[in-house]
Amino acid sequence: MFSQLNLNLVQVRHREQVDAAARRRPWLRRPDPVTPAPRWEALTMRLATSADRLALERLAELEQTRAPAEPVLLGVVMQRPVAALSLADGHIVADPFTHTCELIELMRMRARQLRRAG
Numbered sequence: 001m002f003s004q005l006n007l008n009l010v011q012v013r014h015r016e017q018v019d020a021a022a023r024r025r026p027w028l029r030r031p032d033p034v035t036p037a038p039r040w041e042a043l044t045m046r047l048a049t050s051a052d053r054l055a056l057e058r059l060a061e062l063e064q065t066r067a068p069a070e071p072v073l074l075g076v077v078m079q080r081p082v083a084a085l086s087l088a089d090g091h092i093v094a095d096p097f098t099h100t101c102e103l104i105e106l107m108r109m110r111a112r113q114l115r116r117a118g
Contacts, residue, residue, distance in 0.1 A: 014102075021101045025092075043103070045110055048072040048084065055081040059093040068093055073111055075103045087111055 048056060052074055059081065060067040068086030075083035075094075083094040085107045092107075094100040 017105045018101050021105050025094075025101075025104075042078045043106075044076040045107060046074055046076070048074040052081065056084050056093070059084055059095060062096055063093050065093060066091070073107050073114075075100070075107050077103070083107060085111055087114065 048071070052072075055074070056067045056072060068084050068091045069088045071087045073085045073087055074081055075085075077098070082098045083092065083100045083103050085092050085104070090111075092104060094104060
């Protein structure tokens with residue numbers, strides 16, 4: 001019924017979340033306004049398995065921090081893990097060479113959904 005209004009509200013809310021993510025983690029790369037937004041066609045969010053242990057360690061090493069505690073929600077872009085969020089304590093690791101602000105916000109929203117459902 002009010003599809004244009006809903007679209008405008010979603011766009012404003014999305015921008016607010018991206019800005020909030022950038023304030024919390026300023027060292028993450030954000031796309032420049034003149035740079036086209038990253039393409040998320042091949043985006044997957046799933047629970048990490050034991051097969052993902054090396055990928056989690058690689059992400060933690062890139063950020064020079066510890067790997068997230070299990071269970072872990074893994075963000076995969078183009079079949080490459082680029083972000084991980086611990087559902088236990090909220091600790092995040094992300095590839096600093098990839099645009100991940102939007103993905104991390106999506107992962108946080110999904111984590112909230114999983115907590116409510118569980």
